[in-house]
Amino acid sequence: MNTSFKAILTLVFSTLLIAGCSRKKDNFLSRNYHAVTAEFNALYNGYNALELGRENLNQSYFDDYWNVLPIERMQISDEVVLPGQSKNEDFTRAEEKAVKAIQKHSMNIEEKEKNPQMDEAYLLLGKARYFDQRFIPAVEAFNYILYKYPASDKINQAKVWREKTNIRLDNNELAITNLKRLLYQEDLEGQDLADATSMLAQAYINIKSLDSAITQLEIASNATKSNDERGRYRFIQGQLYNELGYKDSANMSFDRVIELNRRTPRIYMISAHLEKVKNFDFENGNKLETSELLADLEENRENRPFLDKIYHQIAVFNLKNGSDSIATAYFNKSLKERSPDKTLTAKNYEILGDMNFDKSLYRDAGLYYDSTMGSLVKDSKPFRIIKRKRDNLEDVIYYEGIAQVNDSVLHLVNLSEADRVAHFEAFVQKLKEKAEAEKEEKERQEALKRNNGLVTVNNKTGNPNIPGGLPRQGATFYFYNPTTVAFGKNEFIKIWGDRALEDNWRWSSRSSGGVSNTGAETVDLVATASEEEKFNPEFYISKIPSDKKVVDSIYKERNYAYYQLGLIYKEKFKEFELAKDKFQELLKSNPEERLILPTKYNLYKIYEALGENDEASIAKDEIIKNYPESRYATILSNPELLSGKDENSPESLYEALYEQHENQNYAEVISKCEEYINLYDGEAIVPKFELLKATALGRLNGYESYQNAINYVAVTYANTPEGLHAQDMANKVLPKLANKEFIDESTNLTGHYKVIFSFDNNEKDKMLEFKKKLDEVLKEIKYYDLTSSIDLYNKDTTFVVVHGLKSGQVAKTFNQLLNDEQQKTIQEPYFAVASSNYQIIQIHKNLEAFLNVYNN
Template structure:
């Protein structure tokens, strides 16, 4: 009986408690039950998830110390999320917990919220959405607190977070206005003051009000309870002072960061030291003190994660002190740390490229610039600057490589058999040594893989690992189903073959070159060799060319490369000594006749510029004596006539010929271009004449002649600006011009028509006279604004063209637009044609085909 009574009592008490905890009743028990349950259940778990998500954000965020740091460590991406998706599951959990707290524990009775924890739930909801980068929904949550809970103890936090969301939405002016009002109306203290001041500083930074941002950061630094935040705010202050040019104030701010030492993340302290060193006065400062500080930073074991930045700064310090070799060593050290800072890597590569450029090592400089671009964002301004530098080196790198390869081939051609064998035996010894090193490295990797549970089956040296993930004895996966073997195969392919396009004969690295010879690289030879051939000297000896025509072609190609290098070093880089060496090497190499005279003249000019008067005199006399009829000899024999001969310079002749091209004197342009190409053979102006000639040929003879001339230019002068332009025309322009089918002439297809008066073998004065009369007549035509032009069709035919007609029927009955008197003046027959078809007949020279169709 007693037991039954107790059971009934417990049941009645539980029922009474549950009924008393209804969200519809404003009772003491109900309010406290839902407040405690919300706080210590949903909100507790929600804030834990929020904190976990924030920690993940901080761990994955990479600060760019080359720019002003943002106040808050959060990367905003442009990635668009679908409904129900989230950038971070932790924030989704936090949002769900906030919603759960609101749905299950909200007590809105009589239009008033009775649960004091619901405003906290809305604050959590807004923060979760904010960190998940859904700023508009976050703004709604914060505004809900401001409108529904004006007496909440979280009201100031809600206002601060609302302005953080506004700033993320780029409403900076609104945020500044609201935050200034908050700071004026409320007496904020502690972390609330720090948060308000810091976010106001961010708004000022976004609006370029640097001075105001510094002031607010000072307030935030003093008010914050977090040493991590204090270190960041002080560091940003220093950056801003540097931006304004106040180095002393910046150093004071950096000193305050350094004083925090281990209280703040070490990256701030290291970066503060490095920024102070950047501000060092090399003229008046104590260099010994800076050297000792850099050495201390480098040797401190705690600084190992930051050695990439430290090495870079040490390199910059030595570079500033003209210790280039030490600087190069440290920049390379910085690169070997495999830093994740792409901007740092780009700066290291760029500085090394500039050093090599200044030392006239243009090929090496080009390689460093290539590496720089891989660390920069594509098509960004820094990328375009480096690409411009790299493009300027394109020709010198190409011709240096060409000269080096062909020199090596010619040296092997001239070696006696015994020395050839010795040369390749030494080469094979290096191959064996490298193979042994790779074998050992692979064995070490296999041992590591076995320890990790990756078992290799039947793996031979040089082949891909037949690996499987799991227990020994499992059936091996098909090669392409196993990501490990696929990745290995890709890496091996790139190591052996390099980056090859998907095309026929992909194994040949160099299918064609300027001189028309074909050659294969060392990598190609190694790749096609069998295991037996790989270590046989005779295999490599068999690849040495023996055909005299091939050897002669390689020699000519090498000599042309020498000539181009001489011009590039002389004209483009003003490296006269390098240019002199190349021209001298060319003249010793039995060059073609066309290259001898320009090379000697360029050598004369170089000797003169270098003050080597004896050599200049010898070169001058040689040209005058042996090439007395040349333009160079005339100029050297009569220096006082140089100004007179300026009008006969290649550039002046080109400009004069281009004027003739614009006047449609295409026959003259073609014949004169051929003359100048022969006369200036070997000089940089030749590709310009070739391109002008090709364009004139296209205008005079049509598509086929143009295609042939452009193809010749693209192949023969592949590495000149004009050659590259020709390649672009071949690729992008010619395919658009190939169509020669006429369009149907009606209003739906064409809205522009021309009237053509055809003249066969006319005199120039006849054309001029007819056009003058036609222009007078066109002025009298009503309702139409008509103009005329003279267009060359071919060598024998010229068109006088009337433009401005927009109707086919009107064009065909053009004479009906004229009054009786004007009709008497214009009696010559004409035909009408759509603008699209006129373009086709001018491109393909198929006028007869057009006239055979009944269009008029």
């Protein structure tokens, strides 16, 4: 009975309590009930979710130490979020809790809020929206606090957060005005002062007022209660001093970061040390002391997560100090750390590329630039700069590749039979040793598999091979089991071969295997050979070219590559020693006759540039004596031709031919282009003549001739601007020109039309006289603005074309526009054609097909 009475009493008391805690009643019980419930239920859970979201945000944020750090670690995403969606579930939950607190515990009685926790709820609401990057709704929440709760103890926080949001909205000037007013009107202390001044500093940084930002950061670093923030603010101060060029002041700021030591995140201390090294004065500074500092940073075990940055800075320091070999080693060590900092990786590759470029190792430089671009954002400004460098190396890499491969093949061709056997026996022996090692490794792995078994997702008992021997529940991570790792390595080697740990490892040119001088062909042969062939030296010897025509073609291709490399080194890179070596090697290799004279002339110019006057004089006399009728002999005999415009120079001849092309003398252009291509074979002007010839062939003979000629230029001169242009034409223009279907003129009588008068090419005088009369008649025709032109159709026919007609019916009855006197003057037969069909006729030279369909 007592138990029942207590239960009833408790129920009645609870009902009275709930009824007495109405949000509409302004009494002590209601106010405290809703305040306590809001604070320790909805708001408590909401702030927990907010902090969890902030922690995740900080962990996912990657600071870019190559630029001035932002005051606040927060990654702004460009991702579009639809209404009702969120970028982070934790912030969504925090917002929901804030809304719940407002909806269920707000006591807005007589337009006054009686629950003292509501300002906290709106502050949580604004913060959740801010971190969820919904800045306009966040401003609304903060403004509501300022409007509704002017006496709140959170009012200063709300003002600071509103200006943080304004800064995110790029309203920097407004934020500066409001924050300066706040600092003037309120006596802020502690964290409130730190938050206000740090945000003011961020606004100043955004508008490039760096000196004002430094002042505010000093106040913030002294006022903040967080050593994390203090280290960041002081580091940013140092960065700003560097931006202003005050290296001594910057170093003092970095020293203050270093003094914090373990009280602030270690990344700030390491970065401060490295920034001081960047500011090192190589003329007056103590190099030994700085070297020892870098060595200490490298050897400290606590700095292992930052070795990528440390190695890079050691490399840069040694590079500036003239120790190139040490610098190269440390740049490579930095790359091996697999840094998550893409900018750091790109800089390592770029500097290595520049070092190879300075050493004239252009092919290696090109590969490093390729890797650099792989670490940069595509189409960004740094990407375009590196791409421009890389494009300048395209030709030299291409021809160096040809020369290297062909030299390797020719080396094997010229070996005696005994030397060939010895060479490939050594090669096969290495293959056998490698195969034996792979077999032993495979047997070892199979034994491990039998003893331990592969780890499965149901392994709940742990694995003794896991580091530390600790059992792991559920699925075991792949890399914790050496059996699976070794199996994976084996499979990788089977598929890809033995590849170095570097970017772009998939490239076939990077596969390691084979022997020097065998080239990529040997590696490919190994991959395709049967087990019996793979270990038989005679198999490889049988693949060495023996046919004289094949060997001659290899020599020819190699010699042409040498010639092009000589030109590239001489003209593009001004590497006269490299160019001289290539040209001299070419002359020793029994080159084609067409390459000998231009090679000797280029050698003469190189000797002059290097100040080797005796050699230059010998080369000059030889050209004049042995090739007296050549253009080069004329230039050497009459140096004054070089000071003015040489009408016989390839450039002048090309300009004259281009003018002929504009005048529709296509047959003459084609003939002369062929003549000049043979005359200047091997020179840089040849692709220009080829492209001009292709265009003239298209205009004279039609689409098929143009297609063949363009494809020839694209393939034959692939690494020249003309070849690239031809390839672009083949990809983009030719498909659009391929259509030869006429539009139906019987139904489409509107649009642009032309009237065509046809003349035989042998009747040039008659055609010109007719055009003169036609132009006089067209001037007198009223209501139409008509003009005429002469268009070559093919080698036999030329058209006189009337332009400006916009009706098919009018075009077909063109003679009716003329009066009787004019009709006596213009008596030549004509036909009408739509402009689009006329274009097809000119492109495909299919006039007869058109007239068969529309014989008008």
